Amino acid sequence: MGEPLASWEDRAAKAAVLEFVERVSAAGVPPEERVAVFDNDGTLWCEKPMPIQADFVLRRLFQMAEADPALREKQPWKTAHERDYGWLGTVLEEHYAGDDTNVRTLAAGVLAAHAGISVDDFEAQADAFLRTARHPTLDRGYLECAYAPMVELLRYLEANGFSNYIASGGGRDFMRPVSQELYGIPRDRVIGSATALEYTTDDRGGAIVRKPEADFLDDGPEKPVRIWSRIGRRPILAAGNSNGDVPMLEFTWHTSRPFLRLLVVHDDAEREFAYTAGAEDALERARAQDWTVVSIADDWATVFA
């Protein structure tokens, strides 16, 4: 490993990370307590014009609507079939404003899209999609949409004895097939939203099958709950980019340990995207509570590898 965080500009954010890791080492924080949690969409990889998993689901909804014309009049199949995604933007804006009526309509469609198949089949589909589909505007495959400076940060933390976890609102089982390759994060360290699963018995080891209902949505106040449930510890580093990450960042707090909260700000319309919708509260908290703000425009020399 050469110079740490080489793709980060020499500015306050990089200095804060390096200084934090030095303090962790100097304080002799035991390895098992060096827990770092990362949101995925918009923090580790690109989430615009829509989250990558949304593209995966829309393609499946499109297929379903092709096969069954009755579905074409119902959301979310209608939006998928017409390839007119305006409705989705509205749903997200409503969600960030606290209205989840259409989120439930969307969720029911998302859950129906892959219901009744085994977790192995779902993983094979997610894996195939992620390895072949391309980002609609960035002229690169989805697996090349990870932020190079964040991947560098993950490796730097790992080299300093940290255990990195994904703590995403996205689907746990969607990210697992690529998390090791993309981020060096093993599949068992992926925390994310989950559908309800069911074990069905047979004489060949049984199968685990997806049910058309959510187990939990790992967003907002659910993030600290799922982090604690999974790890049994409070992280010392958390990175996010949206309002849904606020409780996780808030939870990353200690009286006798160094801790660091990173907020990635999307302000680079040229190399990535510029938006604050869905991050208003997070930006306000960052200012009020001295979180470390990471400006894509100013702090990253490179965005994508």
Place this chain on the structure above:
Amino acid sequence: MGEPLASWEDRAAKAAVLEFVERVSAAGVPPEERVAVFDNDGTLWCEKPMPIQADFVLRRLFQMAEADPALREKQPWKTAHERDYGWLGTVLEEHYAGDDTNVRTLAAGVLAAHAGISVDDFEAQADAFLRTARHPTLDRGYLECAYAPMVELLRYLEANGFSNYIASGGGRDFMRPVSQELYGIPRDRVIGSATALEYTTDDRGGAIVRKPEADFLDDGPEKPVRIWSRIGRRPILAAGNSNGDVPMLEFTWHTSRPFLRLLVVHDDAEREFAYTAGAEDALERARAQDWTVVSIADDWATVFA
């Protein structure tokens, strides 16, 4: 490490374990796939005359009934206050026979016993109990109720690159404070039943608080679901002792990897306990499907350290 599994008698069970580990090494199974899952109550530590966590909860229910006489007429406070645990035996027998009416009554009491406190406070209480309370008949503290041959097995597997997990019907948060010390299993590898948790915000990192409702009961067909959710892999070794472990043992099955299913049989009234109630189906499956049966009386030279 001296001779492996020194406290196991030189019989078929020990030979099966040694041969399995040899096959895993010979096959070059990658470390991340060397996943072993262990039930806790009755598999790693003693579960009679009642599960250790039941004693913890009963003491709390007793305190509650002392403080509020109205509770003394209601189950499970009545059984706790009268120190007449016959009702509990009935509930367990009904459960194993498929009738969960009284299980729900019991569960509501169990959930009420520690509702509204933070996970940190709960953990401190569980920890203090486990370090001070004593087994009612074995003349030893609860922390000395782990089976020495199983602890030896855990260490032997660990030395051979395995990752050991607890996959228990007992409470995840009850076991976590002692799992490392007792079994060398870190807190983040404890899978168990969980109460619903809630994140409450404040300006000092927030808190995670126990709600008076179950998140899930990690028993029977829920065990493979929770193992898969947590690890994202099928184990290659599983050990259990009761009907609730059957799906987990069944799930431990591969076409192209060595795998081993262990069933601990309680047949030693002298050194531990002798009982088959709640294990009838498991014993039948063990015979039919060639699981490796571990007789406490015959296979273990020592039971407790």
